[in-house]
Amino acid sequence: MKKKLDLPHLITVLIIIAVYAGVFVMEQTMAPTSMIFTVLKKGATYALVAVSMNLLNGFTGIFSLGQAGFMLIGAYVFSIFTIPVDQRPIVYQYYNGGLIQFTMPFFLAMILGGLVAALFAFLIGLPVLRLKSDYLAIATLGFAEIIRTFFQWDKLGPITNGSNMLRLFPTFNDFNIRNANGEVVVYLSTLVPMIISGICIAIILLLINSTYGRAMRAIKDDEIAAEAMGIHLASHKQMAFCVSSFFAGVGGAMLAMYQTTVQAKSFTTAMTYEILLIVVIGGLGSVTGSVLASFLFVAASEWWLRFLDQKQYIGGHELPLMRNGFRLVVFSFIIMIVVLFFRQGIMGTKELPDLFRRKKTTEGGSAK
Amino acid sequence: MWNTVFPYLLSGISVGGQYALIAIGYTLVYGILRLINFAHGDVFMVAGIVMVYMAASGLPLWLCIILDLVATSIIGFAIERVAYKPLRTAPRMSIMISAIGVSYTLQNLVLYITGGLNQIYPKIPWISDSIKIGSATTKVVTVVTPILTILLVVALVLLINHTKVGMAMRAVSKDFETSQLMGININGVISVTFVIGSFLAGVGSVLYFTNYTTVIQTSGAMPGLKAFVAAVFGGIGSVPGAVIGAFIIGIAENIIKGLDIILFKAGLTSGPMGLAIFSDAFTFALLIIILAVKPTGLFGEKSIDKV
Amino acid sequence: MKDTVLQIENLTMQFGGVVAVDNFSMEINKGEIVALIGPNGAGKTTAFNAVTGVYQPTAGRITLLDENITGLRPDEVTLRGIARTFQNIRLFSSMTVFENVLTAHHLRRTAGLFSATFRLNKAEEKRMREDTDALLKKVDLYDLRDEMAVSLPYGKQRLLEIVRALATRPKLLLLDEPAAGMNPQETDELGEFIRRIRSEFDLTVFIIEHHMNLVMKISDRIYVIEFGKQIAEGTPEEIQNNQAVIDAYLGGGDEL
Numbered sequence: 001m002k003k004k005l006d007l008p009h010l011i012t013v014l015i016i017i018a019v020y021a022g023v024f025v026m027e028q029t030m031a032p033t034s035m036i037f038t039v040l041k042k043g044a045t046y047a048l049v050a051v052s053m054n055l056l057n058g059f060t061g062i063f064s065l066g067q068a069g070f071m072l073i074g075a076y077v078f079s080i081f082t083i084p085v086d087q088r089p090i091v092y093q094y095y096n097g098g099l100i101q102f103t104m105p106f107f108l109a110m111i112l113g114g115l116v117a118a119l120f121a122f123l124i125g126l127p128v129l130r131l132k133s134d135y136l137a138i139a140t141l142g143f144a145e146i147i148r149t150f151f152q153w154d155k156l157g158p159i160t161n162g163s164n165m166l167r168l169f170p171t172f173n174d175f176n177i178r179n180a181n182g183e184v185v186v187y188l189s190t191l192v193p194m195i196i197s198g199i200c201i202a203i204i205l206l207l208i209n210s211t212y213g214r215a216m217r218a219i220k221d222d223e224i225a226a227e228a229m230g231i232h233l234a235s236h237k238q239m240a241f242c243v244s245s246f247f248a249g250v251g252g253a254m255l256a257m258y259q260t261t262v263q264a265k266s267f268t269t270a271m272t273y274e275i276l277l278i279v280v281i282g283g284l285g286s287v288t289g290s291v292l293a294s295f296l297f298v299a300a301s302e303w304w305l306r307f308l309d310q311k312q313y314i315g316g317h318e319l320p321l322m323r324n325g326f327r328l329v330v331f332s333f334i335i336m337i338v339v340l341f342f343r344q345g346i347m348g349t350k351e352l353p354d355l356f357r358r359k360k361t362t363e364g365g366s367a368k
Numbered sequence: 369m370w371n372t373v374f375p376y377l378l379s380g381i382s383v384g385g386q387y388a389l390i391a392i393g394y395t396l397v398y399g400i401l402r403l404i405n406f407a408h409g410d411v412f413m414v415a416g417i418v419m420v421y422m423a424a425s426g427l428p429l430w431l432c433i434i435l436d437l438v439a440t441s442i443i444g445f446a447i448e449r450v451a452y453k454p455l456r457t458a459p460r461m462s463i464m465i466s467a468i469g470v471s472y473t474l475q476n477l478v479l480y481i482t483g484g485l486n487q488i489y490p491k492i493p494w495i496s497d498s499i500k501i502g503s504a505t506t507k508v509v510t511v512v513t514p515i516l517t518i519l520l521v522v523a524l525v526l527l528i529n530h531t532k533v534g535m536a537m538r539a540v541s542k543d544f545e546t547s548q549l550m551g552i553n554i555n556g557v558i559s560v561t562f563v564i565g566s567f568l569a570g571v572g573s574v575l576y577f578t579n580y581t582t583v584i585q586t587s588g589a590m591p592g593l594k595a596f597v598a599a600v601f602g603g604i605g606s607v608p609g610a611v612i613g614a615f616i617i618g619i620a621e622n623i624i625k626g627l628d629i630i631l632f633k634a635g636l637t638s639g640p641m642g643l644a645i646f647s648d649a650f651t652f653a654l655l656i657i658i659l660a661v662k663p664t665g666l667f668g669e670k671s672i673d674k675v
Numbered sequence: 676m677k678d679t680v681l682q683i684e685n686l687t688m689q690f691g692g693v694v695a696v697d698n699f700s701m702e703i704n705k706g707e708i709v710a711l712i713g714p715n716g717a718g719k720t721t722a723f724n725a726v727t728g729v730y731q732p733t734a735g736r737i738t739l740l741d742e743n744i745t746g747l748r749p750d751e752v753t754l755r756g757i758a759r760t761f762q763n764i765r766l767f768s769s770m771t772v773f774e775n776v777l778t779a780h781h782l783r784r785t786a787g788l789f790s791a792t793f794r795l796n797k798a799e800e801k802r803m804r805e806d807t808d809a810l811l812k813k814v815d816l817y818d819l820r821d822e823m824a825v826s827l828p829y830g831k832q833r834l835l836e837i838v839r840a841l842a843t844r845p846k847l848l849l850l851d852e853p854a855a856g857m858n859p860q861e862t863d864e865l866g867e868f869i870r871r872i873r874s875e876f877d878l879t880v881f882i883i884e885h886h887m888n889l890v891m892k893i894s895d896r897i898y899v900i901e902f903g904k905q906i907a908e909g910t911p912e913e914i915q916n917n918q919a920v921i922d923a924y925l926g927g928g929d930e931l
Contacts, residue, residue, distance in 0.1 A: 127660035142652030149649035154642035230753035230782030325480035332473035
């Protein structure tokens with residue numbers, strides 16, 4: 001009766017393999033400057049952060065607005081520990097080359113970034129997770145602002161470089177394999193970030209489908225009933241919060257690699273809002289939705305809707321309204337329409353395999 | 369020592385008054401809808417932008433101020449009708465997300481209209497003038513703000529306690545469903561609440577931007593958040609609480625801005641500590657502490673959840 | 676030989692100035708079905724909430740099988756062997772029937788977060804799923820296994836809530852108005868069901884109910900409270916003939 005892999009899951013696995021294979025082929029054949037790679041890299045980064053936020057907001061029912069803060073921690077820890085020692089005098093020019101004089105492999109630094117973010121989450125979670133939904137939102141938001149200030153504090157400059165930029169650490173382009181002459185032999189600068197993001201999202205999915213994931217969903221559905229089933233609210237919320245922050249930290253490290261520079265002042269509340277809106281567009285409670293929405297959001301804002309920001313002419317007539325900033329206005333209205341009229345988002349609570357499931361032969365069924 | 373602290377204290381009281389006018393909007397709306405109106409700070413910012421454009425049109429300034437306040441009230445009313453009313457029965461998270469969406473929309477609209485450039489706020493005669501009080505040189509608005517704030521708050525408290533609308537507001541914030549059953553026009557009360565909140569934010573914006581002189585699409589975010597913290601600090605739902613909270617936060621924030629100099633002059637530090645950047649962070653630290661220690665704030669009422 | 680499962684001693688619950696439960700004492704012995712009845716607002720659900728840790732008692736002591744459980748958190752109370760249902764059904768709305776019951780097995784997990792995520796607990800997970808299926812079969816809900824819990828008809832939802840509580844393997848089951856909103860036939864079936872699970876799962880049952888036919892049919896003993904105070908205690912026959920009870924119900928306008 002229990003098959004290891006039913007048809008819908010098989011199709012899903014095939015689609016994912018096809019996507020990765022497609023990206024690999026495109027990378028070897030297309031110009032590396034193509035817009036599609038920008039979208040895929042940033043999309044992969046945002047997908048991870050959005051899924052990690054969905055774990056909290058969509059699956060556990062914790063309305064947290066601290067995502068940018070945890071990304072900041074991940075991004076900083078990553079860049080601080082990966083800037084090559086000989087480059088440090090350049091980066092930390094106002095702090096005599098900085099305090100830290102060693103480097104870590106990028107992979108370890110990324111995990112460390114996640115761990116430090118999770119540690120902060122644990123500490124902040126102790127007082128904050130007891131709060132009711134909206135208070136929790138504002139407290140986590142406040143926490144992110146505090147973090148942002150601390151990382152810019154001049155006295156921490158030898159470590160964080162104060163309000164100055166961190167740079168010259170490994171970036172996505174370093175994933176490309178080069179020959180002895182420095183020419184790129186195999187392009188991997190898009191594929192590797194997608195793989196990292198994919199693995200992290202897979203881990204989150206495993207968690208969601210484990211007994212702990214069920215407990216978290218129970219908390220989202222009804223805290224009082226969950227408690228009555230013997231689920232300790234505080235510890236399970238804490239787990240979700242720490243895991244989510246871990247992956248937000250890893251996502252922050254990826255964002256650092258994508259941007260090639262890191263500066264605390266860019267990790268604003270607006271960034272958290274943007275990620276939250278991605279999660280909502282995708283569907284609170286759908287990992288697939290968050291991933292799709294991330295790529296759509298990035299593609300629309302970086303690529304497809306760019307033309308809205310430029311003056312456009314049709315037959316010599318200038319179109320009205322089109323100028324710098326119009327894209328964001330259009331965007332805002334799309335988001336408001338989704339929020340008000342399509343509250344389920346793209347996917348509702350469905351996942352990719354659900355789309356290939358035929359209506360159940362028995363009556364009713366979970367597919368609504 | 370006093371001469372060092374006094375100017376910071378003075379501007380703290382002034383900013384506190386401006387926060388108070390914004391905080392009232394948060395506290396009233398939360399009292400009735402249990403909603404953090406994340407867009408409220410942006411309404412405050414839009415009030416500033418509207419003023420800039422009106423003044424540029426050449427209308428007399430006194431008329432601009434009146435029209436600005438009317439426009440801000442209408443914007444507040446419209447936001448509630450468009451973005452919150454359709455979600456009245458939806459889960460609380462949906463309305464909060466909608467509020468965040470409105471905030472995002474308002475900021476992007478202003479970015480588009482202004483081109484993302486700082487707009488110079490019109491110089492309003494008299495309150496923009498400089499005066500000298502003790503050791504501090506400041507603008508008249510610094511002195512006017514706390515006085516005007518107190519007057520408006522007294523008027524508001526009178527309105528809430530002694531008019532029919534005020535009684536309805538109190539009833540709705542006490543028990544939403546029952547008031548509905550008692551025949552209170554819930555939507556009317558909610559609209560009035562948003563109009564009052566936006567109007568006061570409009571007044572706050574005139575005072576605040578006279579002080580800071582420029583407006584940009586992100587100008588509302590930080591004052592908005594701080595005013596919200598003030599409302600929580602004072603006990604959300606309580607108007608006097610919000611006002612007291614706002615003054616405390618305004619003063620604390622400004623003292624921290626001058627803390628480097630104050631500590632140095634007091635002989636406690638030997639050089640600059642760069643503490644001024646913590647003026648915003650302190651507000652949030654205060655928030656987390658108050659929420660951890662006394663989530664109902666200074667004057668908030670305790671509520672028991674029914675099972 | 677009496678074997679006390681639950682003992683409530685001098686329980687008082689106060690909210691501000693309102694005394695919802697006033698110096699209330701009772702005990703339930705192993706295998707009994709005991710009902711708590713009284714007019715609306717008499718403090719029945721409040722007493723339940725005090726027992727299950729939703730409220731902290733103002734005063735008094737609650738003992739489960741010789742262990743003091745006063746003031747424990749709800750999840751701790753459940754771990755010690757009290758499961759409950761709710762007056763207004765509280766099923767997990769995003770889950771199927773199967774998942775609802777499966778979630779109730781979480782409290783017996785031994786795997787940590789890491790091993791559960793990386794599927795190092797396969798045997799345990801498998802056992803949870805098998806136990807869930809076995810339980811669903813036993814109570815004839817297996818056909819509805821993959822339906823969304825909240826899409827079930829009302830009576831089935833009430834039933835599922837009881838089954839979900841059973842999955843925590845309680846020693847004492849608290850039912851808060853399980854027959855509310857049921858028609859007479861469903862109510863009869865519910866009565867049968869409660870008796871059946873008592874013997875099959877070796878349970879003790881504590882029930883709040885307004886359907887007097889049901890109460891009189893299944894209860895071994897009945898406690899009656901009014902305004903938070905006990906006004907009578909006894910077998911169904913004794914209660915039916917108790918003048919104080921009759922007055923309370925006639926005065927309260929409730930049907931008896």
